[in-house]
Amino acid sequence: MQPPVLTAVQAAEVECRLSKIDSLYSDFDDLQTEAELLCGSTEALERERDEFEKMYFAQMARARTMLADVRPSHSSTCGEEPKSELAPTRQDFVRLPKIDLPHFSGDYQKWLEFRDTYLSLIHNNQTINEINKFHYLRAALRGDALNIIQSLDFTSTNYSIAWNLLTERFDNEKILISNHLQALLNLDKIQKESSDSLRTMIDTINKNLRSLAALGQPTDYWDTLIIHVMAQKLDYSSNLKWEEFRNNHTDILDLKQFLKFLSNRADLLLTIQNNKQVNKTNNSQSQSYNTNSTQKNKTFTVSTANKPATVSCPLCDQEHHLYNCQAFRDLDVDARILKVKHFSVCTNCLRPGHTENRCRLSHCKYCTERHNTLLHKEKLENDNTQHIALSTNIIQTSKQTHVLLSTALVQVSDVNGKLHTARLLLDNGSTSNFVTRDFFEELGLPRESTDSTIQGINNQLTLSAESCNLTIKSRVTDYTASLDCYILPSITQSLPSTYINKNNIQLPSDIQLADPTFNIPGAVDILVGSEIFWDLPVIQETKLGWVVSGVIHQQAKIIKSNTLPFHSLLTHSLKPFTIH
Incomplete structure (x- = not known):
């Protein structure tokens, strides 16, 4: 469609309007740029700009075409200098490129990264004017950092003030x-x-x-x-691997080698994790079987697995059954019974899915009733019980003769004052105290560096690089003690090594055991030496004669223990001293 032919008056009016429209476009460009910066330059805003510019330039071209037909060479009739046919380019209002800047909210650890990026992309960019730099700066700030410049008016002169305020605060x-x-x-x-x-x-x-x-x-x-x-x-395993890696090198390793070790171990752990997931997927297969019937066809899906489903403990969410949970074993019997009821598991085998009446496993080893051995409660004839810290553990010899070692369940305070139950071995032949690394890590207590040699049976030596101080509390009395313990990976094997029937031991009926589970195999968390075992000097008659023990305040250069470091060595060495 051809544009209409203008009269001289219409041509003059169009020319006057054209002289004003440039400033209107500049205003639009200002406002649109600010909106894009504040809103992150969304697709809707970009589409709006494109549509406006397309319409603007189309109408400008149409108007200038009509003027050219009427007055090929015209001058301004509105008191302005003649203009070129095309609108001049305004360098101050060019469309800003989209730049993804990191956000900065006032975290000092992220300031250098933000500062260097902003300086290189915006602040030192000579093609961006001050007002647009201010746009970029405000769009990149968050939180406390934005509050610093929030009160400044949005003008080009305030940009340098805003940037100086930020650098004074965070640089x-x-x-x-x-x-x-x-x-x-x-x-x-x-x-x-x-x-x-x-x-x-x-x-x-x-x-x-x-x-x-x-x-x-x-x-x-x-x-x-x-x-x-x-x-x-x-973690303990990675630290152990690092020490092995370091000991295989005669020279001192640098940080680059340490980081390379961490990277290789991370790759290894990721590979192992991926292999576990692949094996788990492959072990669970689905097979479809179609059976033909005179009435209709049916399709059945049967899931098969080469291995049972992963076990999850209801108490600690680890991959073991409830009866193998150390946290569950650390509870007293009443607390265990409450947990069993809460988790709705079988009271006989401590597994879910059935009741004790339908359980096919054996009964309690103590009383032959239908409940788990861990839920057995001692029946006391007299309520006025005597609190005697009596518990035993055994070392089995080839003749089935048992040596009784004293153990107790005690409470230990962690770094927050919370009490943890620990199994304690009383060893009057040891001159020092020890705690396992796993139990120490649960407590979160501070540790001290040490360089001690621990001498055990047959002069076997073990090194301890760390020690700690912990407080134990009796479960049955008000007794408490502060112990200085050496930290070791382990103290001994689970004691006893096999289940022991308490019916074969003639125990008084009116005592409260310090370790009610002394006959059930369990881990030893703490070993207490003679300084606590014999808190006061004691003389006692034994089958070997009278013995005297007590506190001796003497510092020894070498620590001796008849229990450490190896349970097999302990078992072998104690056989000649067994009392029948």
Whole structure:
């Protein structure tokens, strides 16, 4: 369709309108750019800009075409200088490119990353004017950082003021160094080996050391310190592997080798995890069978598995049955009974899915009633019971003669004051106290470095690099004691090694056992030496004669224990001293 032919008056009017329309387009460009920056340049806003510009330029071309037909060479009739046929390009209002800036909310550990990115993309970019830089800055800030410049008017002159306020607040070298050091030192200890945890440690080390180096810190000389700190934060298995790896090298390893070790171990753990998932998927197969019938065809789906489903403990969510749960065994009998009722499991086998009446497993080993041995309660004839810390463990000889070792269930306070139940072995032949590393990790207590040699049976030596102080409390009396313990991977095997029938032991009926489960195999968490075992000097008649024991305040250079370090050695060495 051809544009209409204009009269001279109409042509003059169109020319005057064209002289004003440029400023209107600039206003639109300003407002649209601000909206895009504040809203993240959404598709709707971009589409709106495209449609407006398409319509604007189409109408401008149409108007100039009509003017050209009437007055090929015209001058302004509105008191302005002649204009070119095309609208001039306004460099101050060019459409800004979409730049994905990192958001900054006031976290000092993220300031350097944000600052360097913003400087390179926006602040030092000469093609972006001040007002648009202010747009970018406000769009990238969040939280406390945004509040710092929130009160400033949105003008080009205030941009430099806003940027200076941010740098004065967050470009504090002392605070930045302190925060990056804290990020390294306060990294949480890995409780369970996993690929993700090791990757997080690697990223934390690299990120914070890069930032500290950018702040002028001599991080190239920190390898030994960083390795020592981070090795203490590894889980037990990974730390053990690292010590083995380090001992295989005669030279001192640097941080690059430590990070390479962590990366290789993370890859290994990820591969093992993936293989477990693949095997689990392959072991669960689905097969379809079609059976023909005179009436109709039916399709049945049968699921088969090569291995039983994964067991999950209802108490601690670990992969074991309830009767194998150490947390469950640490409870007293009444608490166990309540847990069994709460979880609705069989009181005989402690498994779900049936009741004790339909259970096919054997009965209690104590009283032959239909309940689990862990739920057995001693029947006391006299309510006025005498609290005697009597419990026993056995070492079996070839003649089925049993040596009784004293054990007790005690309560131990963790770092938050919460009580944990521990199985304690009383060893009056040991001059020191010991705790297993697994139980110590549960307590979360502080540890101290030490370099001690522990001498056991047959002069067997064990090294202990750490010690701790813990407080034990009796379950049956008000007795408490503070123990200085050496930390060891293990103390002895589960005691006793096999189940012992208490009916074969003539125990008084009016006593309360310190360890009611002394006859059931269980782990030993703490070994208490003679200083606590004989808290006061005692003289006692035995079949070997009278013996005297008590506290001796004398520091020994070598710690001796008749129980450590190997249970097989202990069993063999005690046979000649068995009392029949």
